[in-house]
Amino acid sequence: MIKAILIFNNHGKPRLIRFYQYFHQAAQDTSYCKAEDMQQQIIRETFHLVSKRDDNVCNFLEGGSLIGGSDYKLIYRHYATLYFVFCVDSSESELGILDLIQVFVETLDKCFENVCELDLIFHMDKVHYILQEVVMGGMVLETNMNEIVAQVEVQNRMEKSEGGLSAAPARAVSAVKNMNLPEIPRNINIGDINIKVPSLSPF
Amino acid sequence: MPAPIRLRELIRTIRTARTQAEEREMIQKECAAIRSSFREEDNTYRCRNVAKLLYMHMLGYPAHFGQLECLKLIASQKFTDKRIGYLGAMLLLDERQDVHLLMTNCIKNDLNHSTQYVQGLALCTLGCMGSSEMCRDLAGEVEKLLKTSNSYLRKKAALCAVHVIRKVPELMEMFLPATKNLLSEKNHGVLHTSVVLLTEMCERSPDMLAHFRKLVPQLVRILKNLIMSGYSPEHDVSGISDPFLQVRILRLLRILGKGDDDSSEAMNDILAQVATNTETSKNVGNAILYETVLTIMDIKSESGLRVLAINILGRFLLNNDKNIRYVALTSLLKTVQTDHNAVQRHRSTIVDCLKDLDVSIKRRAMELSFALVNGNNIRGMMKELLYFLDSCDPEFKADCASGVFLAAEKYAPSKRWHIDTIMRVLTTAGSYVRDDSVPNLIQLITNSVEMHAYTVQRLYKALLDDISQQPLVQVASWCIGEYGDLLVSGQCEEEEPIQVTEDEVLDVLEGLLVSNLSTPVTRGYALTAIMKLSTRFTSVNRIKKVVSIYGSSIDVELQQRAVEYNALFKKYDHMRPALLERMPIMEKTASNGPTEIVQTNGEAEPSVVEAKHPPPVTQPTNQANDLLDLLGGNDVVPVIQTTVPTKPASAGGELLDLLGDLSLSGIPPMTAYNKNGLKIDFTFERANPNPNIAVITIHASNSTEADMTDFVFQAAVPKTFQLQLLSPSSNVVPTLNQGTVTQVIRVLNPQKQQLRMRIKLTYTHKGSAVQDLAEVNNFPPQSWQ
Numbered sequence: 003m004i005k006a007i008l009i010f011n012n013h014g015k016p017r018l019i020r021f022y023q024y025f026h027q028a029a030q031d032t033s034y035c036k037a038e039d040m041q042q043q044i045i046r047e048t049f050h051l052v053s054k055r056d057d058n059v060c061n062f063l064e065g066g067s068l069i070g071g072s073d074y075k076l077i078y079r080h081y082a083t084l085y086f087v088f089c090v091d092s093s094e095s096e097l098g099i100l101d102l103i104q105v106f107v108e109t110l111d112k113c114f115e116n117v118c119e120l121d122l123i124f125h126m127d128k129v130h131y132i133l134q135e136v137v138m139g140g141m142v143l144e145t146n147m148n149e150i151v152a153q154v155e156v157q158n159r160m161e162k163s164e165g166g167l168s169a170a171p172a173r174a175v176s177a178v179k180n181m182n183l184p185e186i187p188r189n190i191n192i193g194d195i196n197i198k199v200p201s202l203s204p205f
Numbered sequence: 206m207p208a209p210i211r212l213r214e215l216i217r218t219i220r221t222a223r224t225q226a227e228e229r230e231m232i233q234k235e236c237a238a239i240r241s242s243f244r245e246e247d248n249t250y251r252c253r254n255v256a257k258l259l260y261m262h263m264l265g266y267p268a269h270f271g272q273l274e275c276l277k278l279i280a281s282q283k284f285t286d287k288r289i290g291y292l293g294a295m296l297l298l299d300e301r302q303d304v305h306l307l308m309t310n311c312i313k314n315d316l317n318h319s320t321q322y323v324q325g326l327a328l329c330t331l332g333c334m335g336s337s338e339m340c341r342d343l344a345g346e347v348e349k350l351l352k353t354s355n356s357y358l359r360k361k362a363a364l365c366a367v368h369v370i371r372k373v374p375e376l377m378e379m380f381l382p383a384t385k386n387l388l389s390e391k392n393h394g395v396l397h398t399s400v401v402l403l404t405e406m407c408e409r410s411p412d413m414l415a416h417f418r419k420l421v422p423q424l425v426r427i428l429k430n431l432i433m434s435g436y437s438p439e440h441d442v443s444g445i446s447d448p449f450l451q452v453r454i455l456r457l458l459r460i461l462g463k464g465d466d467d468s469s470e471a472m473n474d475i476l477a478q479v480a481t482n483t484e485t486s487k488n489v490g491n492a493i494l495y496e497t498v499l500t501i502m503d504i505k506s507e508s509g510l511r512v513l514a515i516n517i518l519g520r521f522l523l524n525n526d527k528n529i530r531y532v533a534l535t536s537l538l539k540t541v542q543t544d545h546n547a548v549q550r551h552r553s554t555i556v557d558c559l560k561d562l563d564v565s566i567k568r569r570a571m572e573l574s575f576a577l578v579n580g581n582n583i584r585g586m587m588k589e590l591l592y593f594l595d596s597c598d599p600e601f602k603a604d605c606a607s608g609v610f611l612a613a614e615k616y617a618p619s620k621r622w623h624i625d626t627i628m629r630v631l632t633t634a635g636s637y638v639r640d641d642s643v644p645n646l647i648q649l650i651t652n653s654v655e656m657h658a659y660t661v662q663r664l665y666k667a668l669l670d671d672i673s674q675q676p677l678v679q680v681a682s683w684c685i686g687e688y689g690d691l692l693v694s695g696q697c698e699e700e701e702p703i704q705v706t707e708d709e710v711l712d713v714l715e716g717l718l719v720s721n722l723s724t725p726v727t728r729g730y731a732l733t734a735i736m737k738l739s740t741r742f743t744s745v746n747r748i749k750k751v752v753s754i755y756g757s758s759i760d761v762e763l764q765q766r767a768v769e770y771n772a773l774f775k776k777y778d779h780m781r782p783a784l785l786e787r788m789p790i791m792e793k794t795a796s797n798g799p800t801e802i803v804q805t806n807g808e809a810e811p812s813v814v815e816a817k818h819p820p821p822v823t824q825p826t827n828q829a830n831d832l833l834d835l836l837g838g839n840d841v842v843p844v845i846q847t848t849v850p851t852k853p854a855s856a857g858g859e860l861l862d863l864l865g866d867l868s869l870s871g872i873p874p875m876t877a878y879n880k881n882g883l884k885i886d887f888t889f890e891r892a893n894p895n896p897n898i899a900v901i902t903i904h905a906s907n908s909t910e911a912d913m914t915d916f917v918f919q920a921a922v923p924k925t926f927q928l929q930l931l932s933p934s935s936n937v938v939p940t941l942n943q944g945t946v947t948q949v950i951r952v953l954n955p956q957k958q959q960l961r962m963r964i965k966l967t968y969t970h971k972g973s974a975v976q977d978l979a980e981v982n983n984f985p986p987q988s989w990q
Contacts (some may be wrong), residue, residue, distance in 0.1 A: 019263050024299055037299075038262065038265050056562070059564070060528045060530070062532075097488055097492035097495055098448075124213055124216055127256055127289065127292065130292055131288070131292070138332050138364045138365075139333045139364055141401055142397065143360060143361065144397075145393075145447070146440060157284075160285075160320075160322065161284060165285070
């Protein structure tokens with residue numbers, strides 16, 4: 003079973019957090035604030051463990067002290083500025099999870115067209131919906147990329163027809179994406195810049 | 206009230222914050238706005254507000270006030286609302302909050318909604334965070350959806366069923382009929398989740414496992430189709446057809462085939478096929494191969510297949526990809542118990558992995574190396590492991606040191622090698638050695654009698670170099686205290702004896718006492734060592750001076766010791782030599798066996814002390830107790846072996862006999878058994894200080910003309926009592942009453958119940974074995990009151 007899925011960037015800022023199991027501290031405190039603090043602590047600790055790793059070591063780590071326990075492992079992959087970390091127990095195949103992360107990232111790529119970190123930042127809800135079609139309740143639901151993309155598209159269209167989350171036309175979405183923002187996205191599509199050449203008058 | 210800002214604007218605003226405090230301020234402002242918007246019960250913007258709340262929750266800010274709003278969104282008719290509402294429920298709610306039960310009705314309605322995506326959302330939420338009450342209420346709906354023909358819903362229902370079973374295991378039976386034709390689905394998504402469901406059911410209930418064994422042929426067929434089918438673009442991942450499904454099926458086959466011959470046989474062919482045909486150039490191929498290997502190892506596969514599996518693992522070890530190597534090491538660790546020899550062949554590769562840069566691989570390799578150590582390869586392996594110990598990270602050193610000690614203890618080819626190895630560990634990783642290894646080492650050194658001189662010389666030299674590693678210092682000072690005379694007299698045979706004077710030795714020990722690097726425990730060891738040297742060295746005055754100085758030490762422990770040692774010099778000087786004698790060979794006690802009474806030191810000590818010096822006088826006895834106490838923990842308590850008939854037990858018994866074999870404590874003796882010429886008498890005394898313990902000595906005498914050999918006396922008492930049998934004086938009962946066999950029984954009777962005993966006697970008489978059982982009920986009342 004997958005216990006948690008965390009995506010954070012090279013500085014430890016969370017981009018997506020999904021827990022499928024609650025890591026209760028010994029205190030068993032049911033106060034609301036504790037849950038968020040606990041989650042942030044887990045993120046910090048995981049980031050600390052994962053960022054120390056070189057690029058040429060294996061992608062498996064024993065869990066930290068918070069999500070630790072002999073059964074839990076951290077399986078992670080580093081793509082450009084993002085770490086994708088899956089915390090799993092022994093019932094999942096480690097190499098299989100590595101493939102699953104790859105499938106997930108490729109699906110994101112298909113849904114967002116050359117996905118970069120900014121897409122994840124501004125469309126956190128969309129990423130959750132895509133993830134929901136891949137992993138449900140900590141278990142792998144669907145691994146066929148085309149299926150996932152198709153299902154997500156249908157649901158997005160349903161949302162759009164009702165006016166969408168922002169109750170604003172769809173054009174606003176793409177406008178935001180093209181805005182000049184301080185961080186440089188990983189992929190800069192230089193390929194499709196159209197340089198208009200004025201029609202030269204014949205000599 | 207202006208319209209609440211959009212999610213994207215919020216994200217943009219927060220990202221402009223340059224400090225944490227600025228960000229917190231912005232968020233608090235927005236939270237306030239959201240809260241007032243919630244209060245206005247605004248339906249249009251609720252979804253937007255909840256989305257923003259979820260974003261802030263991800264950053265770590267409290268968002269609990271949005272929980273009810275999520276419920277309202279779920280109840281709305283719009284798909285957008287439902288979508289974000291369910292997401293919010295999954296992220297913000299869990300079964301610890303009572304609010305979540307309010308969702309049950311909404312989910313129930315949505316499970317029957319006309320739009321499949323709404324049904325999907327409901328299944329997803331239930332499968333993620335449904336509590337046991339919710340699962341109980343809604344299991345019926347899930348079961349219905351499990352039988353639908355809509356593959357999108359069917360796969361979600363299957364995973365939801367897994368969650369329901371995890372929460373409420375009794376409902377597993379309910380899903381059984383729906384699983385009938387799950388495997389005949391064409392859709393891979395449904396197949397995949399169905400296999401997960403079947404796996405879960407098999408893991409939980411052995412009955413289900415037996416029931417589903419009949420599916421093995423079907424699973425084998427599906428797997429075969431996956432492998433043999435040509436390229437299919439929709440399921441292809443790097444050239445292999447749906448590897449995820451293959452891995453899942455292999456895992457289920459493993460569970461079904463474990464321990465069952467027929468199923469294992471049905472799988473043999475397909476496993477061999479997968480193992481030989483899978484492409485290993487990419488990670489996907491290796492994932493499948495790895496799963497196949499695990500399955501082969503777990504089921505009752507034929508030996509050829511097993512060898513194939515281990516060889517595949519061996520190949521994995523040589524792979525460049527670190528992940529593969531890690532995974533291979535992990536599975537070799539699991540199989541090393543069962544297929545030890547096969548794994549031994551890869552020993553050199555595994556030992557090479559110790560030098561890898563990757564921490565995870567190093568750890569696995571270390572564990573595996575320890576598992577592979579045996580009598581034949583101990584020297585070579587130990588060299589590698591000690592080299593590893595020198596150069597590894599601190600987090601490994603404790604485990605490695607313990608492992609080295611264990612391996613050395615089991616397979617040491619010679620005592621000298623053993624001691625050398627220990628010395629090496631202590632000097633290189635001394636501060637990481639676990640605390641309990643100090644007493645173990647002391648015991649080991651004591652027992653290797655011929656190596657005492659060599660050991661103490663090496664330890665002394667190590668102390669001269671470095672006194673910072675506490676375990677080393679403790680062991681060394683103990684040894685010097687015990688064997689200082691050997692050190693000074695230069696008796697070492699194994700290596701060049703060093704010239705050391707008594708004063709030099711005392712300098713070193715005193716240096717330990719004053720050094721800042723020594724812990725209080727170490728100081729205690731050093732002081733005791735100095736004291737012991739007073740009987741082995743001639744310069745007693747110097748020792749007296751040191752001891753008296755520490756009589757006013759700030760450390761209470763040191764002070765107490767010094768004061769007592771002082772008293773030993775003054776009032777009990779005649780006891781001193783006997784008390785500070787060499788320690789005898791210690792038997793390692795296993796944890797107290799079930800028949801032993803758990804003795805406090807007060808109980809165990811007197812019998813040992815009696816062995817050493819004649820009249821039991823209370824005060825020196827206490828000092829002797831303290832002395833033995835001080836020598837470091839319970840492990841070092843010398844316990845009389847109960848296997849070999851030893852003198853001390855009977856000496857104690859005879860002593861007490863002498864002092865009054867006519868009822869020492871006024872309890873009359875009794876005859877417990879008298880048959881066929883064998884007579885067994887019981888005499889009683891009270892063990893002091895514990896009045897609940899009755900000490901019974903049996904006297905067995907034989908009035909026939911032949912000896913009774915191999916005489917064994919056994920006793921059993923009712924559950925409220927506890928019994929300890931000490932060793933008998935002999936196991937031959939001589940003929941014609943020429944002598945008696947005595948044995949001491951201690952009975953603990955905390956509830957002061959009437960003492961009853963059943964005894965069993967076995968002996969060989971005139972060539973034939975005799976066995977008899979008897980009940981002893983005639984205990985005098987004073988023995989148990």
